[in-house]
Amino acid sequence: MYQPSPLPEPHAQGLLDVGDGNRIAWETRGNPDGKPVLCVHGGPGGGGRRGGKVFDPEVFRVVQYDQRNCGLSLPHASDPAVSLEHNTTDHLIADMERLREHLGIERWLLYGASWGTALSLAYAERHPERVSEIVLISVFNGRPEETDWLYHGVGRLLPGPWAAFRDAVPEADRGGNLIAAYDRLLNSPDEAVRWKAARDWCAWEDAVIAHETNGSPGIYSARPDDALQALARLCAHYFANDSWFEDGQLLRDAHRLAGIPGVLLHGRLDLGLPLKTAWELAQAWPDAELTVIEDSGHTGSPGLRAATLKALTRFSGTRGA
Numbered sequence: 001m002y003q004p005s006p007l008p009e010p011h012a013q014g015l016l017d018v019g020d021g022n023r024i025a026w027e028t029r030g031n032p033d034g035k036p037v038l039c040v041h042g043g044p045g046g047g048g049r050r051g052g053k054v055f056d057p058e059v060f061r062v063v064q065y066d067q068r069n070c071g072l073s074l075p076h077a078s079d080p081a082v083s084l085e086h087n088t089t090d091h092l093i094a095d096m097e098r099l100r101e102h103l104g105i106e107r108w109l110l111y112g113a114s115w116g117t118a119l120s121l122a123y124a125e126r127h128p129e130r131v132s133e134i135v136l137i138s139v140f141n142g143r144p145e146e147t148d149w150l151y152h153g154v155g156r157l158l159p160g161p162w163a164a165f166r167d168a169v170p171e172a173d174r175g176g177n178l179i180a181a182y183d184r185l186l187n188s189p190d191e192a193v194r195w196k197a198a199r200d201w202c203a204w205e206d207a208v209i210a211h212e213t214n215g216s217p218g219i220y221s222a223r224p225d226d227a228l229q230a231l232a233r234l235c236a237h238y239f240a241n242d243s244w245f246e247d248g249q250l251l252r253d254a255h256r257l258a259g260i261p262g263v264l265l266h267g268r269l270d271l272g273l274p275l276k277t278a279w280e281l282a283q284a285w286p287d288a289e290l291t292v293i294e295d296s297g298h299t300g301s302p303g304l305r306a307a308t309l310k311a312l313t314r315f316s317g318t319r320g321a
Contacts, residue, residue, distance in 0.1 A: 005053060005057070006052075006053055007029040007030060007052055007053075007055060007057055007062060008029055008030065008057055009029070010027035010028060010029050011028060011029065011032055012027065012028045012032075013025075013026065013027035013028070014026060014027075015072075015073075015074065016095075016098065016099055016102055018068070018091075018094070018095045018098055019086075020086035020091070021075070022068050022069070022073070022074070022075070022086065022087075022095075023073060023074045024065055024066060024067065024068060024073045024095055024099065025047075025065060025066045025071055025073045025074075026063065026064070026065035026066075026099055026103075027050070027063075027064055027065070028061055028062065028063050028064075028103070029057065029062045029064070030055060030057035030058075030059075030060045030061055030062045031057060031058055031059060031060060031061055032061060033061070034058070034059050034060045034061040035059060035060050035061065035109065035132075035315075035316060035317065036060075036061045036063060036103075036105045036107070036108035036109065037055065037060050037061070037062055037063065037108060037109040037110075037111050037312075038063045038065075038096065038099075038100075038108045038109070038110055038111065039052070039063065039064045039065075039111050039112075039116075040096075040110060040111065040112035040113075040116035040117075040119050040120045040123075041066070041067065041071075041112075041113070041115075041116050042112075042113050042115045043067070043070065043114075043115045043116075043231055043234055043235060044067065044070075044115050044234040044235055044237070044238045044243075045067070045069070045070040045077060045230045045231040045232075045233065045234030045235055046070065046114075046115070046231055047065075047066030047067055047070040047071025047072070047073065048066060048070065048071035048072065048227055049071075050064055052064075054305070054308050054309055054312060055312060056312070056313075056316060059316045059317070060312075060316065063099070063103065063105075063108070067092055067095070067119075068086075068087045068091060068092065068095065069082060069084065069087055069230065070227070070230045070231070071227075076226060076230060077229070077230035077233045077234050078225075078226040078227075078229040078230045078233070080187065080189070080191075080194060084233075084234070084237050087234070087237065088241075088244045089119065089122055089142075089238075089243055089245065090244060092119055093119070093122055093123050093126055093127075096119075096123050097123075097127060097130070100130060106130075107129070107130055107131060107132045108130070108131065108132060109131075109132050109133045109134070109135065109315055110123065110124060110131055110133075110134045110135070110136075111134075111135045111312075112134075112135075112136055112137070113136070113137040113138050114137075114138045114140055114273070114298070115140060115142075115235075115238075116136075117136040117137070117138065117139045117140050117141075118140045118141055118142040118243065118245075118250060120134060120136060121134075121136075121141070121250045121254075121257075121281075122245070122249075122250065124256075124257055124260060125250065125253045125254070125256040125257065128256050128257060128258075128259075128260060131260050132260070132315075133260065133261045133262065133263075133315045134257075134260060134261075134262040134263070134288075135263045135265070135308070135311045135312065135315070136262065136263070136264050136265070136278075137265045137266075137300075137304065138265075138266060138267065138270060138273055138298050139264055139266055139273065139277050139278035139281055140277065141245075141248075141250045141251060141277050141280075141281065142238075142242065142243035142245045142250065143242075143245070143247055143248060143277075144242055144247060146273065146277060147179060147239045147242075149272075149274065150208070150272045150273070151165075151178050151179055151204075151239070152178065154208060154271055154272060157271060158207050158208065158271075161203070161204060161207035162204070162207075164200070164203070164204075165178070165200060165201075165203070165204035165207075166178060168196070168197070168200040169181040169182065169185065177240070179236055179239045180240045182197055182200075182201055182232070182236045183236040183237060183240040185197035186198060186201070186229075186232055186233040186236050186237075187233070194229065194233075195225075195229065197232065198228050198229045198231075198233070199221070199228070201232040201235070201236065202220040202221045202223070202228055202231065202232060203220075203221060205220040205221075205272075206218050206219070206220045206221050208271050208272040208298070209271075209272070209297060209298050209299050211269070211271070211297065212269065212296075212297035212298065212299050212300075212301075214295050214296065214297070214300070214301035214302065214303075215296065215297055215298070215299030215300040215301055216299040216300065217299070219299060250281075251280055251281060251284050254281065254284035254285045255284070257285050257287065257288070258286070258287065259287060260287055261287050261288075261315070262285060262287055262288035262289070263288065263289055263291065263311040263314075263315075264278050264281060264282055264288050264289065264290040264291070265291050265293060265304060265307050265308060265311070266278035266290065266291075266292055266293065267292075267293045267295075267296030267297045267298060267300075267301065267304060268292050268293065268294050268295075268296065269295070269296060269297040270296070270297050270298045271297065271298070272298055278290055278292075291307050293307055
């Protein structure tokens with residue numbers, strides 16, 4: 001297995017016009033003639049992070065990009081004047097396909113984490129002929145039961161932080177759908193209301209991962225102000241609409257992944273996204289192997305890193321250690 005090192009500087013980059021007034025930022029690193037891999041970031045709205053130390057730059061042509069309205073993509077969701085009307089899962093799938101065509105890639109490995117796992121699965125089920133392999137970390141399927149757990153149910157384990165998250169919305173909304181309530185606050189005409197809602201949203205996300213001393217506790221609120229605002233606004237926008245999935249859609253259509261090798265890596269200590277979803281996906285997708293990482297939560301650990309390197313080495317065509 002190769003020794004991980006930071007990726008070199010991009011050898012190509014740009015802003016791709018994907019229609020509806022949107023341009024998505026992209027770049028490629030590593031070997032221009034190597035095995036293509038698309039990094040599908042989490043969130044939704046978690047773009048802007050680059051580099052990484054899990055890809056062998058001699059082997060992979062690493063494509064990194066920002067989904068609509070976040071990271072370096074334009075326009076940015078932190079601007080309240082920017083409409084999210086043309087930002088849905090179908091739009092994001094179409095953007096991935098347009099980027100593949102733009103880069104002249106026939107098939108690519110999909111590498112996604114958290115929300116990026118749901119988007120990767122949705123793309124692969126729509127375009128299985130364009131996917132060579134899939135590596136998914138912290139598996140999420142976008143079902144109402146999953147988002148209800150993350151923003152309501154797990155509060156049983158974190159009663160104080162959850163009460164603060166709940167009480168930050170108007171009193172009339174506290175007994176109902178908190179995601180929809182935050183969606184309204186994050187689109188308020190009042191700037192102070194929007195910023196408070198974004199900070200409260202990310203404070204809750206941080207509370208859910210606060211125990212992950214092997215990973216990155218506090219990672220949500222540590223973002224720059226515009227990135228924090230875009231993340232919260234896009235998460236609420238997607239989850240208030242069930243990510244535009246039919247309930248159970250990704251599991252129902254997993255048969256379309258037949259013949260695509262997959263590796264599912266999930267932390268035993270992930271409070272926000274319990275292991276159940278990854279296990280169910282492994283049952284529905286016979287070509288996928290599930291590895292449970294005992295020392296990892298949602299934001300990673302040494303064990304998760306080692307398992308990721310092993311999976312990528314396997315799919316790189318090189319001999320593993």
